[in-house]
Amino acid sequence: MGVLLRLSDVIRHFGGVHAVDGVSLEIEEGAIFGLIGPNGAGKTTLVNLVTGYLRTQSGSVRLGTPAGEVELARRPPHAVAGLGVARTFQTLRLYRNLTAVENVLVGMHPRRPDDTLAQLLPLPPLRRGEQERLEEARGLLRRVGLESERDGPRPAWTLSYGDQRRLEVARALALRPRLLILDEPAAGMNPAEKDRVRELIQQLNAEGLTVLLIDHDMRLVMGVCRQIAVLNFGRKIADGSPVKVSSDPAVIEAYLGKEAEKTAAHVPGSEEIDVQAPARAPAAAEPAAPLLEVKELEVAYGAIQAVRSVSFGVAKGEIVALIGANGAGKSTILNTLSGLLRPRAGTARFDRLDLTTASPDRIVRGGLVQVPEGREILARLTVRENLELGAWVRRDGQVVQREIAELMERFPILGQRRNLPAGQLSGGEQQILAIARGLLARPRLLLLDEPSLGLAPQMVDAVFEVIERIHKEGVTVLLVEQNALRALELADRAYVVETGRILLSGTGSALRRNPEVRKAYLGG
Amino acid sequence: MDFFIQLLTDPIGFYNSHELLVAQMGINAILAISIFVTFYSGQLTLANAGFMAIGAYTTVLLSLYPQWPLPLDMLLGSLLAGAAGVLVGLPVLRLRGVFLAIATIGFVEALLLGVILNVPITGEGQGLKNPTADPLGGIVPILVSIPVLTYLVWRLTRTRLGQAWAAIREDELAASSNGINVPLYKMIAFVIGAILAGYAGALETHINFFVDPTEYGISRTIQILTFAVVGGTSNVLGPIVGAVFLTALPEILRFVRDYRDVINGVILILVIIFRPQGIVGRGGLALIRPRWLHRRGRVRGSPASAL
Numbered sequence: 001m002g003v004l005l006r007l008s009d010v011i012r013h014f015g016g017v018h019a020v021d022g023v024s025l026e027i028e029e030g031a032i033f034g035l036i037g038p039n040g041a042g043k044t045t046l047v048n049l050v051t052g053y054l055r056t057q058s059g060s061v062r063l064g065t066p067a068g069e070v071e072l073a074r075r076p077p078h079a080v081a082g083l084g085v086a087r088t089f090q091t092l093r094l095y096r097n098l099t100a101v102e103n104v105l106v107g108m109h110p111r112r113p114d115d116t117l118a119q120l121l122p123l124p125p126l127r128r129g130e131q132e133r134l135e136e137a138r139g140l141l142r143r144v145g146l147e148s149e150r151d152g153p154r155p156a157w158t159l160s161y162g163d164q165r166r167l168e169v170a171r172a173l174a175l176r177p178r179l180l181i182l183d184e185p186a187a188g189m190n191p192a193e194k195d196r197v198r199e200l201i202q203q204l205n206a207e208g209l210t211v212l213l214i215d216h217d218m219r220l221v222m223g224v225c226r227q228i229a230v231l232n233f234g235r236k237i238a239d240g241s242p243v244k245v246s247s248d249p250a251v252i253e254a255y256l257g258k259e260a261e262k263t264a265a266h267v268p269g270s271e272e273i274d275v276q277a278p279a280r281a282p283a284a285a286e287p288a289a290p291l292l293e294v295k296e297l298e299v300a301y302g303a304i305q306a307v308r309s310v311s312f313g314v315a316k317g318e319i320v321a322l323i324g325a326n327g328a329g330k331s332t333i334l335n336t337l338s339g340l341l342r343p344r345a346g347t348a349r350f351d352r353l354d355l356t357t358a359s360p361d362r363i364v365r366g367g368l369v370q371v372p373e374g375r376e377i378l379a380r381l382t383v384r385e386n387l388e389l390g391a392w393v394r395r396d397g398q399v400v401q402r403e404i405a406e407l408m409e410r411f412p413i414l415g416q417r418r419n420l421p422a423g424q425l426s427g428g429e430q431q432i433l434a435i436a437r438g439l440l441a442r443p444r445l446l447l448l449d450e451p452s453l454g455l456a457p458q459m460v461d462a463v464f465e466v467i468e469r470i471h472k473e474g475v476t477v478l479l480v481e482q483n484a485l486r487a488l489e490l491a492d493r494a495y496v497v498e499t500g501r502i503l504l505s506g507t508g509s510a511l512r513r514n515p516e517v518r519k520a521y522l523g524g
Numbered sequence: 525m526d527f528f529i530q531l532l533t534d535p536i537g538f539y540n541s542h543e544l545l546v547a548q549m550g551i552n553a554i555l556a557i558s559i560f561v562t563f564y565s566g567q568l569t570l571a572n573a574g575f576m577a578i579g580a581y582t583t584v585l586l587s588l589y590p591q592w593p594l595p596l597d598m599l600l601g602s603l604l605a606g607a608a609g610v611l612v613g614l615p616v617l618r619l620r621g622v623f624l625a626i627a628t629i630g631f632v633e634a635l636l637l638g639v640i641l642n643v644p645i646t647g648e649g650q651g652l653k654n655p656t657a658d659p660l661g662g663i664v665p666i667l668v669s670i671p672v673l674t675y676l677v678w679r680l681t682r683t684r685l686g687q688a689w690a691a692i693r694e695d696e697l698a699a700s701s702n703g704i705n706v707p708l709y710k711m712i713a714f715v716i717g718a719i720l721a722g723y724a725g726a727l728e729t730h731i732n733f734f735v736d737p738t739e740y741g742i743s744r745t746i747q748i749l750t751f752a753v754v755g756g757t758s759n760v761l762g763p764i765v766g767a768v769f770l771t772a773l774p775e776i777l778r779f780v781r782d783y784r785d786v787i788n789g790v791i792l793i794l795v796i797i798f799r800p801q802g803i804v805g806r807g808g809l810a811l812i813r814p815r816w817l818h819r820r821g822r823v824r825g826s827p828a829s830a831l
Contacts, residue, residue, distance in 0.1 A: 051701065081703035089701075095694035106691040110703035112684050119683040120676055175703060 002064050004029040004179055004210050005050070010059035010073075012049055019045040021234035022059070027179070027227075029064065032201060032211045034225030034242075036218070038254055038326070038482065040453070041231040043214045044090055047183055051087050052077040063179070082110045086177035088168040090184045090214075096157040100146060100167050103156055104137035107174025140170045144200060161304045162193045169200065180204065181212045186220050187327060191499065198224050216326045218521070222246060230254065255325075255521045257452070257460075257483030291316045291476055292337070292368075292445055297346035299329075299336050306332040308500040309346070314445065319467075319477040321487040321508070324497035325521050330480040331373055333497070334447045337478075338370040339363045350445065365393050367444035373453060373480075375434040379423030383414050383433060386422050390437030400440065407436045411466070428459025432466055445476045452483045464490060484521065488512045496520050542775070543663060544731070549771045550666035551728045556751040556763030557673050558720035563757040564681060565713035566693030568621060570745045571612060571628035572721040574635045575605040577740035579722030580729045581646055584654045594656070598726040605722020609715040617710050620696075632745055640737050652735040662731035669727070670764070673720065677760045689713055754795050756802020765804050 005027040012020040020042045027033045035043050048054040050061050052075050061072040063083055072080050086107075095103050113129065141147070144166040146159075156167060165185060172180055182201070186194045194217060201224050205211055215221050221228065222242040229239040232254040238245050245251055290313030299307035307329045314320045322330045335341045337348055339360035348355040353366045377386050387407065391400040408415035413429050414436060422433055431451050438446055448467065452460040464486055471477050471490075481487035488494055491508040498520045504511065511517055530538045539546060555572055562569045582601035586592050592600075616627040640646045647653075680686050688709045691699040700706050729735055747770075755766020773791070777784050795803065 053697070053700075076705075077697075077700035078703050078705045081701055087701050089698065093695045093698040093701075095691055095698065097694060098690060102687075102690075106687055106699070106704075107702045109684065109688060109691070112687075114684055116680070116683045116685050120679045171698075171702065 002029050003027065004031075004064045005212070006060075006062045006064075006069070007046075007050070008060050008062075010046070010049055010061060011057045012045055012054060013057060018234040020049060023231065023234070023236050024059075025229050025236065025239065027210060027212060029210055030205070030208060031227055032205050032213060032225050034221040034228040035212060035214045035231065036216075036221055036228060036245075037231035037237075040233075041254075042234040043231055044183060045234075046231070047087060047181055047212075047214060049073070050080070051085060051181065052080040065178075078110075081175060084175065084178035085181065086172035086175040086179070087181040088165075088172050088183055088185060090187065092164050092168060094156045094164055094167060094171070097155045099153040100141055100156055100159065100163075100170075101134065101137050101153070103167055103171050104140050104174045105133060107171040108133055108137070110175065137174065140173050141167070143173070144170045145196060146170065161302065162189055165189065165197075166200075173204075177209070179210050179212065181214075183214045184216065185213070186215055186217055194220055218246070218325075252518070255482075256518065257481075257485045257487075290314055292348075292350050292478065294333075294337070294348045295346055297333065297336065297348060298344040299332050299341055300344050306500055307336070307343075310497070310500070310502055311346075312495050312502065312505070314476060314478050316444075316476055317474070318492045319471050319479060319490055321479045321481055321491035321494040322497055323481055323484040323487050323494055323511075323517070324503075326482060328497040328520075329500040330497050331449055332500075334370055334449050334478070334480055337363075337447060338368060361393065364441055367442065368447070369438045369441045369443035369445070370447040371434045371438040371449065371451065373449035375427075375430045377422045377425075377430050377434055377437070380421055382419050383422055383425070384418045386433055387414075387437055387440055390440035393441060403440060407439065410469075411436055413462075426459065428455045428462055431455065431459075431463050435463075435466055435470070439470060439475070443475060445478060446470070448477060448479045450480055450482060452481065452486065460486065484517060485512065488517075543660065545772070545775055547659070547663045547666055547731050549768045550663070550670055551724050551731075552748075552751060552767035552771045553670050553764045554666070554673060554724040554727065555721060555748045556755065556767035557677055557760060558717045558724065559748050559752045560757060560760050560763045561677060561680075561720065562713050562717040563752055563763075564686070564693065565689035565710055566696070567617070567710060567713065568625045569628045569714060569717065570625050570742075570749060571609075571631050572717065572748045573740045573742070573744040574612075574628075574632040575609060575718040575721035576725035576728070576744070577635060577640060577737075578605040578608050579725030580735055580740070581640065581652070581725075582722075583726040584652050584729050584735050585645065587656050588652075588654075594730070598723070598730075601726040602719050602722040605725070606715050606719035609718025610711070612718075613711050613714040617707065617714060629742060629745065632740070632742060636737060636741055640740070646737070647735075649737065651737055654729055654733055654735055657730055657733045659731045659733075662727065665730070666727050669723070674760055674764065681760070685709065685712065750792060752802075754792060754802060756799075756804040758801060759804055762802045762804035766802065769803065 003026045007026075008024050010020055010023050023046060035046065037043050045054065049056050050072060052072065056073040059073070062069045063072050063085065065083060070083060072083070072085070095106060098106070112133065115129075146163055146166050156164065159167060169182070169185065186197045189197065198220055201211055201213065213221060213225060225242060227239070228242055228245045230237050230245055230248070230251050237250045237254060238248040292314040294313065295311045297307055297310045298305070310333060312320070322333060324330055332341065336343050337350070337355050339355060339358055339362075343356050346356070350363070350366060350368050353363065355363060355368070358366070378389065381389070384404065387404050388400070391403075394400055408418055411432055414433055417425060417429070422430060425433060435448070435451070451463050451467065455463065460483065467477060467479065468490060479487055479491065488508040488511050494506065494508050494511050495502045496504040496511065496517055503520055504514065504516055506514070530541075555576065558572055559569075579601040582604045583597045586597040586600060587594055612628070612631050616624060616631070619627050641649050681689070688699065688704045691702065691704055692706055692709060696706050751766040751770055752763040753766070754770060755764065756762030773788060774784055777787055780787060
């Protein structure tokens with residue numbers, strides 16, 4: 001067995017962002033190779049570099065073919081596909097208005113002979129391949145578990161979400177690929193559907209197909225891959241067998257984050273604590289008279305059930321954290337609370353305000369303010385203008401001006417840059433600006449969505465200090481974080497969210513010692 | 525109403541008294557087929573009037589000066605439009621959506637202001653006299669061309685080429701992951717569209733004694749776009765139906781002469797609101813049915829379907 005795909009020192013930067021920063025790896029022919037890493041680690045960028053959607057800045061991507069190794073870098077995507085590299089997309093990219101069969105037929109494009117003349121003057125002998133292709137397409141659909149004939153021809157967008165994911169795999173298989181790249185094939189699926197994806201990958205591999213699997217679901221990746229590489233900030237931080245990778249300290253730190261230097265660095269599930277730690281943290285006392293009370297909340301995006309029967313509460317003066325892996329449903333919960341999404345069922349009350357029916361601006365005026373993921377500052381407006389917009393709902397202009405001046409003093413980073421366009425601030429400074437902007441709406445409850453996302457470690461410290469400070473000043477905080485250890489350090493209580501459910505809850509310190517937390521991130 | 529009554533009761537008489545209208549419908553139908561090809565591949569190009577001008581001027585000039593036979597002039601006119609399509613396509617086909625539309629409008633304007641109105645041989649702003657025109661004989665090639673072109677384009681959508689176009693229209697990124705050479709296939713669609721527009725221009729010169737440069741501006745381009753929008757683009761018949769309908773409309777509305785453009789605009793808005801997929805939808809010619817009616821029908825039907 002030779003090497004099918006060999007990456008040597010591949011580099012791709014976007015401006016100052018080192019999306020892929022010198023990655024080398026080798027995928028053996030016949031392997032199922034896993035590529036994992038936290039959000040923003042560069043996994044999809046790497047796939048786009050291999051498949052020709054992005055140009056490498058340096059390094060080589062070589063594909064083993066029967067005629068020797070071929071350089072893929074600098075080939076356009078269709079040429080890479082022509083060499084037998086098929087892929088699926090993280091966000092579905094089906095031909096939405098074509099039927100399932102038509103989607104698969106398009107996938108056969110490189111091996112379909114040009115039949116333009118034959119079709120223009122319908123010559124039967126030249127059209128013979130048509131029926132065979134149709135049969136093959138139906139076969140592929142059955143192969144991935146899609147019975148297309150069941151309900152007649154209908155556009156692909158009307159299929160259920162899971163079926164659409166399966167259809168993308170069938171379309172990729174239509175190429176008869178030598179390497180199949182699956183970019184999060186199980187995203188948004190429930191456990192039973194994920195099992196079927198796992199079975200399919202294993203079957204295809206048993207028939208000789210080499211698979212490169214990218215997914216956030218550690219159970220899936222650890223379950224099917226014999227070889228895994230871990231990316232973080234564009235670099236490969238570990239590779240090897242699933243067992244080796246999942247116990248690698250660098251990997252655990254990349255996924256769970258790192259505690260601040262001042263406390264002893266203990267990793268959840270590390271041996272000496274494991275022995276004493278209870279398997280399940282005792283549920284922390286739920287607040288008796290919560291400021292925010294969520295009961296049996298269900299949220300869905302079309303066919304995807306993102307949040308399943310979630311209940312929790314936040315009392316006045318608390319910091320409560322929702323932690324869990326990417327795609328667990330944390331941001332969906334916050335967006336539902338601030339009125340941007342409407343739940344399918346359940347209740348959410350903030351004081352006397354019914355969050356499931358109140359309009360987003362009514363919710364902000366009621367004192368529930370969200371600082372969104374990715375910060376969402378207005379890059380072309382100055383720092384001051386961004387802050388002024390944060391007070392949009394208020395009528396007391398003079399008080400607002402005074403508060404802005406105070407904020408500039410409290411956060412000198414902002415004061416010094418008050419007349420700079422906000423887009424010129426660093427990621428961490430932008431996050432502090434976003435929090436300050438949120439404060440100007442006079443929140444009684446501040447929702448923070450991934451405040452440390454994509455930030456360098458020192459900036460993470462700065463942002464967490466800010467959160468601690470505003471909490472001491474009396475603001476109640478509901479925090480969503482992937483950086484679990486930092487969040488647990490800060491939080492009075494926390495809830496661990498996994499695939500839309502609350503898996504565990506407890507005080508921050510109890511959860512920090514609970515091995516189940518690590519499982520929720522890294523798989524069991 | 526006389527218009528319809530005559531069409532139904534006395535088709536031969538109708539044809540004889542509306543020959544020019546019929547010829548114009550035919551030319552517009554070919555233009556509609558031309559924009560359909562680029563639409564089918566997902567490209568919003570508005571260069572058709574420009575390619576039409578190239579076809580028209582080339583044909584007339586070749587029949588005036590070298591005095592070559594007319595069919596050859598028309599062929600060369602269409603092919604030159606196609607060649608211009610390659611030249612224009614190379615820089616602009618990297619653009620998408622509204623940017624492509626703006627760039628192709630730029631081409632039309634540049635051609636009109638920069639070349640046609642500036643080069644002595646085209647008669648500049650005066651236009652060109654075309655003494656060889658034959659308004660009655662000219663209708664024959666138009667009427668023959670329409671079924672042939674309709675058939676060919678309909679078949680084309682079923683080939684490997686047409687399948688690639690549909691894929692590009694639905695999702696360019698996915699299409700290239702399926703091994704489709706997206707720039708090449710877009711270019712092919714663009715050039716076929718240019719050739720067809722050039723051909724329509726060539727045919728039009730044959731029924732008019734005068735080539736008028738103001739015919740080939742932005743308003744013509746927008747008119748061609750409306751054929752496709754009103755008729756619908758999921759099927760080659762859509763733009764053709766749109767062209768015939770919109771060409772006949774001013775005649776039908778003669779009795780409200782002063783408000784013709786207003787009513788034209790109102791009809792366009794109504795079609796866009798109530799039938800965004802065009803008169804000819806994916807399922808073929810369906811009745812115009814507003815969405816709220818459809819919804820009510822479904823609610824009423826649901827208990828039955830649950831059984």
